[in-house]
Amino acid sequence: MELLMLENFIDGKFLPCHSYIDSYDPSTGEVYCKVPDSGKEEIEVAVEAARKAFPSWSSRSPQERSQVLNRLADLLEQSLEELAQAESKDQGKTLTMARTIDIPRSVQNFRFFASSILHHTTESTQMDHLGCLHYTVRTPVGIAGLISPWNLPLYLLTWKIAPAIAAGNTVIAKPSELTSVTAWMLCKFLNKAGVPPGVVNIVFGTGPKVGEALVTHPEVPLISFTGSQPTAERITQLSAPFCKKLSLELGGKNPAIIFEDANLEDCIPATVRSSFANQGEICLCTSRIFVQRSIYNEFLKRFVEASRKWKVGIPSDPSASMGALISKAHLEKVRSYIKKARAEGAQILCGEGVDRLSLPPRNQAGYFMLPTVITDIKDESCCMKEEIFGPVTCVVPFDSEEEVIRRANSVKYGLAATVWSGHVGRIHRVAQKLQSGLVWTNCWLIRELNLPFGGMKYSGIGREGAKDSHDFFTEIKTITVKY
DSSP, X not given: OOOEEOOXXXXXXXXXXXXXXXXXXXXXXXXXXXXXOOOHHHHHHHHHHHHHHHHHHHTSOHHHHHHHHHHHHHXXXXXXXXXXXXXXXXXXXXXXXXXXXXXXXXXXXXHHHHHHTTSOOOOEEEEGGGTEEEEEEEEEOSEXXXXXXXXXHHHHHHHHHHHHHHTTOEEEEEOOTTSOHHHHHHHHHHHHHTOOTTSEEEOOSOIIIIIHHHHTOTTOOEEEEESOHHHHHHHHHHHGGGTOEEEEEOOOOEEEEEOTTSOHHHHHHHHHHHHHGGGGOSTTOEEEEEEEHHHHHHHHHHHHHHHHTSOBOOTTOTTOSBOOOSOHHHHHHHHHHHHHHHHTTOEEEESTTTSOOOOOGGGTTSOOXXXXXXXXXXXXXXXXXXXXOSSEEEEEEEOOHHHHHHHHTOSSEESEEEXXXXXXXXXXXXXXXXXXXXXXXXXXXXXXXTSOBOOEETTEESOBSHHHHHHHTEEEEEEEEEO
């Protein structure tokens, strides 16, 4: 099989690199792609291109930039199937998910910010007694450094590129070296959509090498990062001497709280999905399920039955609910949590080490794992405290509302939570007391892109969304005119 060779995209051109990294097909464990192993040299070239493109692009009207974003959305949509096939192969997710969620949302990201950029207003006040008018303006920041993760590759890359260029910035983006293919494919559409050379530059490689070169470059005043908390810590340390603007969207240890009056017909399938969608590799996935004691046994029995029906299969299988995990190292990390849980005396009710995983011969070396449910586990366990980022969830009982709020809030993360109850007053009360940037009640992952997205505590800094992203990717200035 001929290997796919990716190239960096700088100043409107594809450029080869001196060295390359192997990229694996998660469903087979085989190398299928070579990704540029870029570093400081490539970042310097990209910064020069982005600097050169900034004056012209930033001076275009929002309407002109909006048209370019809409053309880009149209081109992505026309290649939806090709992009979905590539995303599924590169990331390990099911083709169904790539086709129905990842690529359509990538298209929507460009359309959404193409529209929202036309509707921002600024403030103005008058001080008649001093004969002064005050007003604000927002201007693009300059070169935006964008670092995106491997779990939703094109979806989260475009969620950063779209608002950054809509606001008039130029960008240097670094996708994850584990999932670079759809970012490379996106580059093929940029010139055709009318994105001027240097406005979007995509440089591939690892975090320690090219990521650090981007974060420490003095001419990149802004970094938007989605990924792990340890990497965010490193970015914060490296960028501190430069006083850069930072947006950090990090992990979660998200609770689901299921009260005795919850509608289990809706709750159980939704909670299976919130635990295991995309192999559990979504920062918003549920990994701690608190169930009121009076319905605990019934919930557990039905939840385990439903989890066993959540089919693991090769990504192209239309009947598969879950594909392969991203890498061998990540699969081993997720499995290590199951071993720790067993050592602590917890019960594994289904999945890893309990049920048999059936795969075709070609996929035996792929990074597959069954949805795994853990019970009889203490709140102090690492499985209840740390982000596992795989198809693993813990189910524990609770007695009172006050108790479950305290336990739900007892971790360092605060990204998302779900609450299941038929009591309207309780839903509002609990939602307000949870230390989470997002709370879904009687549903999961219904997103309104206008509203803020992001977490509290160790789950990040800043928010993303129509207004929040615009605020982040612009600088505000107050102007006073004496008349």
